[in-house]
Amino acid sequence: xxxxxxSVGFARHFSRCVVASKPRASAARAAAMSTPNPxxxxxxxxxxxxxxxxxxxxxLVENGPEPAYAKITEDKVDIFRSTDxxxxxxxxxxxxxxxxxxxWGTLNSxxxxxxxxxxGLSASSHAHxxxxxxxxxxxxNFIGPGKYLDTDKYFVIxxxxxxxCFGSTGPSSTDPSDGQVYATRFPxxxxxxxxxxxxxxxxxxxxxxxxxxxxxxxxxxxxxxxYAHEFTDEVAKxxxxxxxxxxxxxxxxxxxCQRQVLMTDPNWNKGFYYGSLPPHTGMKLAREIATITYRxxxxxxxxxxxxxADPSKQPALCPDFLIETYLDHAGEKxxxxxxPNSFLYISKxxxxxxxxxxxxxxxxxxxxxxxxxxxxxxxxxxELEYKPVDQCSFDEPMRENKRTxxxxxxxxxxxLKRGLAKLAAKEVLVxxxxxxxxxxxxxxxxxxxxxxxxxxxRGGDGSNIRHVELSKEDSxxxxxxxxxxxxxxxxxxxxxxxN
Amino acid sequence: xxxxxxSVGFARHFSRCVVASKPRASAARAAAMSTPNPxxxxxxxxxxxxxxxxxxxxxLVENGPEPAYAKITEDKVDIFRSTDxxxxxxxxxxxxxxxxxxxWGTLNSxxxxxxxxxxGLSASSHAHxxxxxxxxxxxxNFIGPGKYLDTDKYFVIxxxxxxxCFGSTGPSSTDPSDGQVYATRFPxxxxxxxxxxxxxxxxxxxxxxxxxxxxxxxxxxxxxxxYAHEFTDEVAKxxxxxxxxxxxxxxxxxxxCQRQVLMTDPNWNKGFYYGSLPPHTGMKLAREIATITYRxxxxxxxxxxxxxADPSKQPALCPDFLIETYLDHAGEKxxxxxxPNSFLYISKxxxxxxxxxxxxxxxxxxxxxxxxxxxxxxxxxxELEYKPVDQCSFDEPMRENKRTxxxxxxxxxxxLKRGLAKLAAKEVLVxxxxxxxxxxxxxxxxxxxxxxxxxxxRGGDGSNIRHVELSKEDSxxxxxxxxxxxxxxxxxxxxxxxN
Numbered sequence: 001x002x003x004x005x006x007s008v009g010f011a012r013h014f015s016r017c018v019v020a021s022k023p024r025a026s027a028a029r030a031a032a033m034s035t036p037n038p039x040x041x042x043x044x045x046x047x048x049x050x051x052x053x054x055x056x057x058x059x060l061v062e063n064g065p066e067p068a069y070a071k072i073t074e075d076k077v078d079i080f081r082s083t084d085x086x087x088x089x090x091x092x093x094x095x096x097x098x099x100x101x102x103x104w105g106t107l108n109s110x111x112x113x114x115x116x117x118x119x120g121l122s123a124s125s126h127a128h129x130x131x132x133x134x135x136x137x138x139x140x141n142f143i144g145p146g147k148y149l150d151t152d153k154y155f156v157i158x159x160x161x162x163x164x165c166f167g168s169t170g171p172s173s174t175d176p177s178d179g180q181v182y183a184t185r186f187p188x189x190x191x192x193x194x195x196x197x198x199x200x201x202x203x204x205x206x207x208x209x210x211x212x213x214x215x216x217x218x219x220x221x222x223x224x225x226x227y228a229h230e231f232t233d234e235v236a237k238x239x240x241x242x243x244x245x246x247x248x249x250x251x252x253x254x255x256x257c258q259r260q261v262l263m264t265d266p267n268w269n270k271g272f273y274y275g276s277l278p279p280h281t282g283m284k285l286a287r288e289i290a291t292i293t294y295r296x297x298x299x300x301x302x303x304x305x306x307x308x309a310d311p312s313k314q315p316a317l318c319p320d321f322l323i324e325t326y327l328d329h330a331g332e333k334x335x336x337x338x339x340p341n342s343f344l345y346i347s348k349x350x351x352x353x354x355x356x357x358x359x360x361x362x363x364x365x366x367x368x369x370x371x372x373x374x375x376x377x378x379x380x381x382x383e384l385e386y387k388p389v390d391q392c393s394f395d396e397p398m399r400e401n402k403r404t405x406x407x408x409x410x411x412x413x414x415x416l417k418r419g420l421a422k423l424a425a426k427e428v429l430v431x432x433x434x435x436x437x438x439x440x441x442x443x444x445x446x447x448x449x450x451x452x453x454x455x456x457x458r459g460g461d462g463s464n465i466r467h468v469e470l471s472k473e474d475s476x477x478x479x480x481x482x483x484x485x486x487x488x489x490x491x492x493x494x495x496x497x498x499n
Numbered sequence: 500x501x502x503x504x505x506s507v508g509f510a511r512h513f514s515r516c517v518v519a520s521k522p523r524a525s526a527a528r529a530a531a532m533s534t535p536n537p538x539x540x541x542x543x544x545x546x547x548x549x550x551x552x553x554x555x556x557x558x559l560v561e562n563g564p565e566p567a568y569a570k571i572t573e574d575k576v577d578i579f580r581s582t583d584x585x586x587x588x589x590x591x592x593x594x595x596x597x598x599x600x601x602x603w604g605t606l607n608s609x610x611x612x613x614x615x616x617x618x619g620l621s622a623s624s625h626a627h628x629x630x631x632x633x634x635x636x637x638x639x640n641f642i643g644p645g646k647y648l649d650t651d652k653y654f655v656i657x658x659x660x661x662x663x664c665f666g667s668t669g670p671s672s673t674d675p676s677d678g679q680v681y682a683t684r685f686p687x688x689x690x691x692x693x694x695x696x697x698x699x700x701x702x703x704x705x706x707x708x709x710x711x712x713x714x715x716x717x718x719x720x721x722x723x724x725x726y727a728h729e730f731t732d733e734v735a736k737x738x739x740x741x742x743x744x745x746x747x748x749x750x751x752x753x754x755x756c757q758r759q760v761l762m763t764d765p766n767w768n769k770g771f772y773y774g775s776l777p778p779h780t781g782m783k784l785a786r787e788i789a790t791i792t793y794r795x796x797x798x799x800x801x802x803x804x805x806x807x808a809d810p811s812k813q814p815a816l817c818p819d820f821l822i823e824t825y826l827d828h829a830g831e832k833x834x835x836x837x838x839p840n841s842f843l844y845i846s847k848x849x850x851x852x853x854x855x856x857x858x859x860x861x862x863x864x865x866x867x868x869x870x871x872x873x874x875x876x877x878x879x880x881x882e883l884e885y886k887p888v889d890q891c892s893f894d895e896p897m898r899e900n901k902r903t904x905x906x907x908x909x910x911x912x913x914x915l916k917r918g919l920a921k922l923a924a925k926e927v928l929v930x931x932x933x934x935x936x937x938x939x940x941x942x943x944x945x946x947x948x949x950x951x952x953x954x955x956x957r958g959g960d961g962s963n964i965r966h967v968e969l970s971k972e973d974s975x976x977x978x979x980x981x982x983x984x985x986x987x988x989x990x991x992x993x994x995x996x997x998n
Contacts, residue, residue, distance in 0.1 A: 247805055301747060351820060
């Protein structure tokens with residue numbers, strides 16, 4: 001080829017960082033031709049986004065990790081302690097546990113006005129400011145005197161789920177059996193396990209025999225179904241917002257990627273990072289992927305389009321488009337705010353959520369067997385719903401990828417209908433959002449349809465099951481609608497709670 | 500709490516790996532009570548998926564990385580070499596380059612039957628088997644005598660894009676200016692740059708003045724628009740399958756996460772991993788995220804549902820659900836098959852793809868200025884379309900996330916229409932797939948609408964623009980439909996090419 005060399009203009013165009021002086025074109029060309037260390041055709045790209053991650057690691061090493069969640073104490077929240085063990089759906093147990101909770105409003109004398117508010121994956125019990133903690137809560141404008149969740153009428157209880165990191169027992173807690181942090185010796189938990197822990201607070205601490213309502217959004221929408229199923233006679237009304245009756249493979253796929261990204265951060269160290277450098281990069285990336293599922297393409301089209309943050313600069317592999325800087329910011333905000341192990345366990349619990357009769361029956365049987373073994377009763381392996389776990393030889397992922405589902409979609413729908421039948425006599429409000437890609441609107445339609453079928457099979461007319469779907473015009477905020485479009489969610493909710 | 504201890508059954512249930520003998524319940528309880536090293540409540544979870552990654556690293560260190568793409572030689576493909584530099588849309592240049600290509604069928608005497616087939620992100624030129632390489636190509640059953648792309652009639656040319664790693668010049672190539680591998684000193688490239696490289700093959704090597712058609716799927720659907728725009732008189736027909744006229748923020752968001760995951764793999768080493776341990780973990784994860792966008796929820800619902808691979812085992816944080824093992828397998832297949840840097844650059848080129856008039860004009864101006872500077876002409880900074888890149892001070896991602904788009908959606912649509920106007924007099928076939936979430940059907944509808952508007956503004960009736968949309972009944976394979984539902988794609992394509 002003709003080995004043409006850079007003109008100074010071209011060289012300067014690309015090499016501002018390394019070329020301090022500006023010799024004239026002919027001089028530069030001559031210099032380049034005689035140089036023993038030829039210059040590359042183009043400059044090295046820069047990666048400020050990676051340098052920032054390194055700086056954070058350095059700073060955490062020097063100043064020590066101080067995760068925000070570690071600061072949650074009884075100064076800020078109330079704590080319910082259960083000294084009896086809890087046996088879990090998937091064969092594990094907690095010898096004791098605590099649940100962080102907050103309340104708003106006043107429990108009436110016959111204890112009939114309580115609403116248990118259940119949270120999404122990353123939320124604390126701090127749904128609204130309290131005397132102990134005046135910071136705004138995640139549903140600050142939804143809860144309060146005269147608000148949609150009217151504390152002049154209702155006594156609202158919100159907990160941090162077990163498995164979480166905001167005061168409830170989770171992977172960052174100490175295992176009382178050996179005095180060490182649980183880390184990934186924490187047992188796999190289910191949404192059902194979360195609600196059975198809440199139930200002890202409701203029954204043992206507050207002595208409430210029947211809740212006016214259980215309600216929640218996202219994973220909270222899963223919990224309220226699980227609670228009403230497990231404690232059918234102790235719940236009057238159920239409000240499931242942007243929830244589902246079982247996860248679907250797209251959501252599992254997205255959460256799978258988040259978990260894998262976190263677990264492959266070398267700092268995750270198979271879950272044993274407490275007191276050392278936390279996997280902040282993995283957490284940041286996991287949150288970025290999650291954020292994609294929390295909002296929607298139409299919102300981003302409207303806010304960001306496909307514009308670059310600074311179109312006058314050369315494109316970069318680090319965040320460059322407006323949408324990238326948005327995701328980057330979402331990851332930054334979260335990477336030290338939430339315990340990575342809690343994220344893994346609770347994300348997994350969402351995947352495992354399944355209101356099908358077969359899943360509920362299996363879980364109940366598994367817990368009973370675990371408890372029997374705990375109490376020294378002999379349960380032969382052959383009778384265990386779950387075969388004894390041989391963790392050392394867990395299956396390799398199927399290499400040939402030929403395995404497919406065993407139950408047909410029709411059988412699975414019937415199974416789900418039978419599981420939901422226990423709820424079909426309740427007052428249920430199901431809210432879905434058309435722009436939601438994580439818990440898509442068809443899942444709420446399916447839930448409402450199956451509940452109505454169940455109601456009719458019990459001789460009812462199905463009018464106890466209400467279903468509201470927010471159109472794209474009502475909200476294009478996707479899954480996060482319940483945090484953003486309060487009026488569209490709140491109207492149907494307060495109406496349902498009162499009538 | 501009552502410090503109740505494990506029964507042997509329970510301990511064995513969880514601790515098969517560490518408990519060799521099976522003492523009776525009472526003996527175990529007594530032993531546990533007196534032990535100086537108490538047992539944890541639950542066993543440590545195991546992570547075979549992470550161990551496998553470590554084993555791969557170990558094996559690559561011991562046996563040396565042997566990436567499949569490094570084996571592409573002239574024994575397998577043809578190579579076109581251009582010894583003239585190519586100046587790029589975003590200010591960089593390649594002093595020389597090569598394009599790997601393959602052909603099927605026979606070029607007729609008046610050179611009028613050639614079809615340039617353009618590929619998606621990760622594809623090689625091997626669309627169909629050849630005498631040199633009898634392995635099946637990625638469109639083996641689409642191309643051939645009497646097939647949809649009928650080699651009895653057409654001379655089909657397919658190239659590996661520049662920036663790629665299957666024989667064309669890309670980041671894994673040697674920079675002739677200094678004899679070192681480019682790595683991330685490779686310049687940012689655009690889809691437009693790719694087609695201008697292909698054009699040299701078509702014009703200089705094959706002496707073809709006018710292609711019967713340009714066609715491609717996914718990024719190939721971007722390329723055919725870019726080619727027809729850049730070389731308007733040298734193309735008769737355009738077939739864009741599952742493509743778009745510009746990327747949209749959801750797609751950019753998904754690709755952003757893939758890139759960040761790859762770039763944060765410590766083995767990526769800012770792009771300089773050649774000859775050492777490649778970032779196979781980052782590549783695997785990036786492919787897993789990408790795979791989510793290539794298929795669709797309905798397909799997974801049908802194939803996998805929410806079933807676990809082995810429901811008799813305890814749930815795991817490593818791949819567990821069928822959908823997870825599917826994604827894991829997709830990542831495994833790819834993690835050493837494709838150059839990570841090529842993935843980054845080509846993924847970025849897709850994000851930057853924009854047929855708007857302003858984008859096309861800016862790119863052309865930038866190239867001219869780069870060429871002028873290269874030739875020693877003085878171009879003051881103030882006249883540069885792109886300000887000189889100061890890579891050392893690239894903007895921090897916006898912390899406050901307050902910046903939003905500058906151009907309204909309506910202005911952006913008008914800009915796009917004006918960019919597409921050059922194609923509006925051509926015969927164009929646009930194919931979209933309703934189940935596609937990466938290049939959603941509305942983008943193909945938008946493209947067809949804007950082209951038809953352009954055609955009418957030129958006095959035509961718009962009948963030169965054909966649009967086909969595959970319903971969810973036709974294909975629920977999402978973006979990958981063009982690889983899977985050949986009959987639904989092929990019928991309209993062969994009909995359009997012939998009539």
